[in-house]
Amino acid sequence: MTIRPLTANRLQETSLAQEVQFLLARARAQGNTRANELLAEEGLKVRSFSVLSLACSGMNPTQRELGEFLHLDPSQIVALVDELEKRGLVKREVDPSDRRSKIITATNDGHTLYDRAYALTMAAEDDYLGTLSRRERAQLRAILQKIAF
Amino acid sequence: MTIRPLTANRLQETSLAQEVQFLLARARAQGNTRANELLAEEGLKVRSFSVLSLACSGMNPTQRELGEFLHLDPSQIVALVDELEKRGLVKREVDPSDRRSKIITATNDGHTLYDRAYALTMAAEDDYLGTLSRRERAQLRAILQKIAF
DNA sequence: TATTGTTATACTCTATAACTATA
DNA sequence: TATAGTTATAGAGTATAACAATA
Numbered sequence: 001m002t003i004r005p006l007t008a009n010r011l012q013e014t015s016l017a018q019e020v021q022f023l024l025a026r027a028r029a030q031g032n033t034r035a036n037e038l039l040a041e042e043g044l045k046v047r048s049f050s051v052l053s054l055a056c057s058g059m060n061p062t063q064r065e066l067g068e069f070l071h072l073d074p075s076q077i078v079a080l081v082d083e084l085e086k087r088g089l090v091k092r093e094v095d096p097s098d099r100r101s102k103i104i105t106a107t108n109d110g111h112t113l114y115d116r117a118y119a120l121t122m123a124a125e126d127d128y129l130g131t132l133s134r135r136e137r138a139q140l141r142a143i144l145q146k147i148a149f
Numbered sequence: 150m151t152i153r154p155l156t157a158n159r160l161q162e163t164s165l166a167q168e169v170q171f172l173l174a175r176a177r178a179q180g181n182t183r184a185n186e187l188l189a190e191e192g193l194k195v196r197s198f199s200v201l202s203l204a205c206s207g208m209n210p211t212q213r214e215l216g217e218f219l220h221l222d223p224s225q226i227v228a229l230v231d232e233l234e235k236r237g238l239v240k241r242e243v244d245p246s247d248r249r250s251k252i253i254t255a256t257n258d259g260h261t262l263y264d265r266a267y268a269l270t271m272a273a274e275d276d277y278l279g280t281l282s283r284r285e286r287a288q289l290r291a292i293l294q295k296i297a298f
Numbered sequence: 299t300a301t302t303g304t305t306a307t308a309c310t311c312t313a314t315a316a317c318t319a320t321a
Numbered sequence: 322t323a324t325a326g327t328t329a330t331a332g333a334g335t336a337t338a339a340c341a342a343t344a
Contacts, residue, residue, distance in 0.1 A: 057163040
């Protein structure tokens, strides 16, 4: 992790630093960096973790649904699923109701690794939400859910 | 703007969709897309707007400070400042107290354009925070500031 | 020696179009 | 004709290292 000197903190007073959009971007970047650092331990990144997580969800998503939900285009999903499949963590199954579609589910190994990785993302969340009270965390989650969906 | 069918919304029930990190990423992506759409009208993106905003702040930031604050490395700042300077919106001035550093300030044209662009970013904020009450917006801003700094 | 800004370059991520198989 | 997934490729965004000027 990069340790950056905080000599630019005086810019916190600027109007940019009051904008929700800017704050969201900064918060996300920090969380993403921290989560990637921790997930690296299991050979995952935030992206591949997201796919694995949905594969473990029991919702039997198709690749198209994964792309839609994660805001990634189909070719990116192909690459992510390829990688996870090569590692034996997920498998592709033809959707019987529409043989064009492929349903992505986790293998046993995938579930095992997911459990460990999930604990890591919770640790990452603790790291960068550590200064928030339980109540603030709940507020944040509720508000973000309104925005995101 | 892409109109995406919402057939993957059933995935909102998954545990991934409850994670703050995931929600932050989604919220930011949506806000960023919307802001870029609106800023395009003035030939700006969120990135270049951020630099212009800090150049207009009266804080006389150096390029190094801009990079630090925006989490961009020096070479990216060079490119962004080059672009804005070419358009006559900002200028580089050698810092008399450290002649290695260059202070970035806005020109008159830069300030004029910034005022319009700022209004656009406020419109973008309204667009994607529209469902939130005043109180929720204030809570969100306060919480994000805790996380981001 | 260390740092600021610059340049060049390589790497990753993202977006696009064309192809296949199915519908 | 349209859609899901795949492939290839180009473009944008990001990271790295080396250099000149200054400290």
